[in-house]
Each structure stands twice: as structure tokens, then as C-alpha cells.
Amino acid sequence: xxxxxxxxxxxxxxxxxxxxxxxxxxxxEFLTTRRRYLAITGIGLSVTxxxxxxxxxxxxxxxxxxxxxxxxxxxxxEISETGTETDEDGQETDEDEPGETEPETDEDEPGETEPETDEDEPGEDEPETDEDxPGEDEPETxxxxPLFDAHTHVIPTEARGNDPLFAEQLxxxxxxxxxDRAVVLAFDAPExxxxxxxxxxxxxxxxxxxxxxxxxxxxxxxxxxxxxxxADRLEHYIDRGARGxxxxxxxxxxxxxxxxxxxxxxxxxxxPILFHxxxxxxxxxxxxxxxxxxxxxxxxxxxxxxxHGWWSHMSADVEPLDLGRIPEGPxxxxxxxxxxxxxxxxxxxxxxxxxxxxxxxxxxxxGQAFLESHHEQLVFGTDYLFPGHQIxxxxxxxxxxxxxxxxxxxxxxxxESLLR
Numbered sequence: 001x002x003x004x005x006x007x008x009x010x011x012x013x014x015x016x017x018x019x020x021x022x023x024x025x026x027x028x029e030f031l032t033t034r035r036r037y038l039a040i041t042g043i044g045l046s047v048t049x050x051x052x053x054x055x056x057x058x059x060x061x062x063x064x065x066x067x068x069x070x071x072x073x074x075x076x077x078e079i080s081e082t083g084t085e086t087d088e089d090g091q092e093t094d095e096d097e098p099g100e101t102e103p104e105t106d107e108d109e110p111g112e113t114e115p116e117t118d119e120d121e122p123g124e125d126e127p128e129t130d131e132d133x134p135g136e137d138e139p140e141t142x143x144x145x146p147l148f149d150a151h152t153h154v155i156p157t158e159a160r161g162n163d164p165l166f167a168e169q170l171x172x173x174x175x176x177x178x179x180d181r182a183v184v185l186a187f188d189a190p191e192x193x194x195x196x197x198x199x200x201x202x203x204x205x206x207x208x209x210x211x212x213x214x215x216x217x218x219x220x221x222x223x224x225x226x227x228x229x230x231a232d233r234l235e236h237y238i239d240r241g242a243r244g245x246x247x248x249x250x251x252x253x254x255x256x257x258x259x260x261x262x263x264x265x266x267x268x269x270x271x272p273i274l275f276h277x278x279x280x281x282x283x284x285x286x287x288x289x290x291x292x293x294x295x296x297x298x299x300x301x302x303x304x305x306x307x308h309g310w311w312s313h314m315s316a317d318v319e320p321l322d323l324g325r326i327p328e329g330p331x332x333x334x335x336x337x338x339x340x341x342x343x344x345x346x347x348x349x350x351x352x353x354x355x356x357x358x359x360x361x362x363x364x365x366x367g368q369a370f371l372e373s374h375h376e377q378l379v380f381g382t383d384y385l386f387p388g389h390q391i392x393x394x395x396x397x398x399x400x401x402x403x404x405x406x407x408x409x410x411x412x413x414x415x416e417s418l419l420r
Contacts (some may be wrong), residue, residue, distance in 0.1 A: 151381030352381030
């Protein structure tokens, strides 16, 4: 991919619930399409103000009683590998009887001197290896699975009373929470909360950790002169290692005409788009009609949805004010999130921030059912934003009961499959 000169912004640091089976019956009518099965394997390698969200919380989260699993997901397939049997016994040669000019061969007396080989008793002399024990190295618990955080940040300056967050500190936090890899998102729009973290600076900051940190980039369409300039800037970021587009967080409607060239460029360069939607940023209406239009118009682009405007639609009873806050109480009926995930293969849910946490835990029966039915289109994320930021999301792995294969999708497979 051809590169271009760095743009000028590069250096700018600027109850007891019903069982999950009952929950499933509530939403089974929405499962109208079959999602792609992600079979790629992963590589191994808590809440105060949620970073990209606009709602404050004291971060306390009590662990609820875990509902029983319905075990509706399939078991992890066993991998069986067998070795090739070989004949390791020697044949009679001239060295056995010196001086004979014509040694006795199989052709003289067929089979008489033919030695007994492994083919007669397969595997008799072969040592048992790991290949003879299929599945021995397979993960046995959810904690054995890789964990890939799809939503973190680095922040260049103090913001809202919180210290800056640099790549070294982010990696230290990852180590202390058993996070193997993380997507690091940029903030190029001046209105982005809490402070700008330009793409060029993000790419510089994470460059020392290529095996741990995966940078995304953004382009503000109001800051470039036309599609060609946007393409040049995006190409430049890709050449420097950007593997996705985000965080798309600007004071626009999600279907604003100025964003269409960016969607088209992301289709061309096969970049997933992680976007923030609420009442101020990437705005939509109740029912998410604008988002659905974008999903239908750009089927080749994978979108990852985040924040209140998306997660408030876990329930069908959404009010306009809910698009900018965290709804409480049980879920009466599944909402548009369930429907859109069922109808479109190119939309994923990022469970980070209080919005994602609340969507899963406000009604555990529905949360369990939602994870079971949509694990192929969910990604684990935290939105870690500043040193000491408390994240509750790690408790989800104990609070809900899923098959390991489903947890593997949420913990690492899905985000890995989206990266260019």
C-alpha cells in the first residue's frame, strides 16, 4: 500500500430470574439469520467514570447469583492427530554372511526371511506422544483462554482530574489483569471525551509493544479537504501499523453525509470501525434506524457498537433519554440490539463501559440468554482510560456460565477475526 507524507496532526498531542431457557424463548423469533462461525484460533500470549461514556458511577458492582447454564453451545471439538507408522527394523544384507555373492532375498523364498515390522503390530515400539493424546493441551477453564481487550486508550495529558495514561502503564495494567493483548483507540475529533489523543501520537506511543498493543486510527472528515486527502491520511496511518478505525466519536449523526467517504475507505482497506453512539456523538433515534441504514449500505464493513445509544436497546422499552444514560431494571422484552445482531453479520457489540456491563447484568436471565445466542458477535472490552480506573468486567467470566467455545469467541476470536 503506497504511503504518503505524514499529516500535520501526527505530532500534535492534543428475582430470582427465570432460567436462561425461558429467556431464550423470548428472543428466539429474532434469530432469523445464521451468523458466520469464527473458527480461527487465538494467540496467547474495574467502575468510576467510564472512559468513552458520558455517565459517572462509583464503580461498585455486586456479584449476582450465577444462573445455571443451559449448555446450548456446542462442545469444543477434539483434535485427533495420528502419526505415520514406519518400518524401523533392518533387512538381511551382505554384511550378515560375508562372501556370499547372492544373498537370499524375498524373491527366492517369499516371506521366509521378511522381518516383523510395525505394520504387523502397529505402534508397538513407538513412544506415546502428545499427538497420541488429542485435546490434552486444550484449555480446561475460561481463565486458560487468551484475553484480548477490544477497547482501551492511551491519553497524553491530564484530563478531568485524572493522570495521563501511557503505553507502559497500560501494559502494566494488562499484566496485572491477565490481559494478553489490547486494541488502543484514538481520539482525533476535538470534542472527543475526555481529551484528544491523535492517531499519530497513539501510533508512536504503542510502537514499543507490537506484540501486546494493536493501534486503531481515526480521520475527522471536517479536518481534511476531500476524499483524496482523507484516503492519503488513512493510508499513512495504515502504513504505520493501524489495523482498524476508531474510536469513531464525533458530534454528528451516524449517517451524516460527511462520514460516507470514510465508510467507503474502510471498506476498501478492510478496516473494522469501532464507534461510540449516544445523544451527542454519532447520534441515532430510538430503534437505531440510522445505524441499520448504514449496516445495510456497507455490508462489507464490520462495525463494532459501543456506549449508551447501543446498549440501551437491550430492552424493547427505550425512551429518548435512555440514549444518553444507563437504563435500570429487568428487561421486559428483547430490544433492537438482539434484532440487529440476528439480522446483520457486520455488526458486533463491544461490552465495555458501564453501558455494556449494565446491559448484561441488569437482568441475568436475559444476560445469560444473550451471551449464549450472540457470542459470535460480541467482543470483550473495558474502555480502560486512566491509571487506577476500576473495571468490573473481569467478573463476567464467573457471573455467567458459558461453554468454553463461546467464551473463546468473546474473549479473543471475534476481535482477532476483525483485524486487517
